[in-house]
Amino acid sequence: MDKEKRNITTKLETESKYLTNILDKDDVKDFKKLIPELQDTWHKKQMFRTETEMRFSVLSDNKYPNRASKYWQCVREQNTHFENLVHLSFDARKNEVEIEKLKVKIKKETNKLDKQLLQIELEEKIYGKAGMELVAKHRMREVATWSKLKKEFHNGSFDDKDVNTHQAESYKIRLEHQKATLTPGSSQPEVFNVLGQLDTLNRVMKDGELLPNKENKKLKRK
Secondary structure, eight states: OHHHHTOOHHHHHHHHTTGGGTSOHHHHHHHHHHHHHHHHHHHHSOOSOOHHHIIIIITOTTTSOSHHHHHHHHHHHHHHHHHHHHHHHHHHHHHHHHHHHHHHHHHHOOOHHHHHHHHHHHHHHHHHHHHHHHHHHHHHHHHHHHHHHHHHHOOSSSOSSOTHHHHHHHHHHHHHHHHHHOOTTSOHHHHHHHHHHHHHHHHHHHHTTTSOHHHHHHHHHO
């Protein structure tokens, strides 16, 4: 069942006979020979990021220097793919209805050319359906992998309910890393931005602006 869902071999074979409109005969022959390989390529092509890319690119230590910051970025990434997966399910349902409507129209259509156009539109929708199913599979892969990474980084040492709790410490480390990369050749806006944010963060942490309201009031009274 799952294999059939994303199988485009039949679609490629069907479409190959129409390629004579845009390809030479020899090219069409080569295309037909390549159908099994093209099916394999279509199925295993990279879509979205691999776990390797998630770990070294998305969750790079310079941007997310500790477990808390990595965990909360995993939350953001997972939610993005979850929401896209849900929206994709709506698109797939609409596409399915459109497929059924086209089948009805084709049965009723008496004009030969209009019927051909409807058939082409139907085949395009069916091909689109296979594409949606492949995207959905990879969206789900990302959702599941981000779940795995969340569990890996969550060791109970930070607040997993409020994203704000960890940010002062995490951003401080991140900005310190950025500061260390500044050179005499760094642009003035870059230096101004990094040092300005770091100085401000150090100040608000020192002044207690980031403490909970009750603790903050006590500190100000002192």
